[in-house]
Amino acid sequence: MVGAARDELGFELREVAIDGDAELEAEYREWIPVVEIDGNRRFTYYVHPDALRRAVAQASAPSDC
Numbered sequence: 001m002v003g004a005a006r007d008e009l010g011f012e013l014r015e016v017a018i019d020g021d022a023e024l025e026a027e028y029r030e031w032i033p034v035v036e037i038d039g040n041r042r043f044t045y046y047v048h049p050d051a052l053r054r055a056v057a058q059a060s061a062p063s064d065c
Helices: 002-009 022-031 049-060
Strands: 034-037 040-044
Touching: 002 049, 034 049, 040 049
Parallel strands: none
Antiparallel strands: 034 040
């Protein structure tokens, strides 16, 4: 689902395999799948397509700073 959304929306996707990395397994094992956007955990267990589109759009929007 996330790969299809990447193709549709054109965002950068970095998949990380946690197998064999004790630190990552300890941190994420209970939460897979985990989707983080700009370093913030946005989805665990299930990724809802519409919510992912909104989250990507929000992250891509220019800030008012």
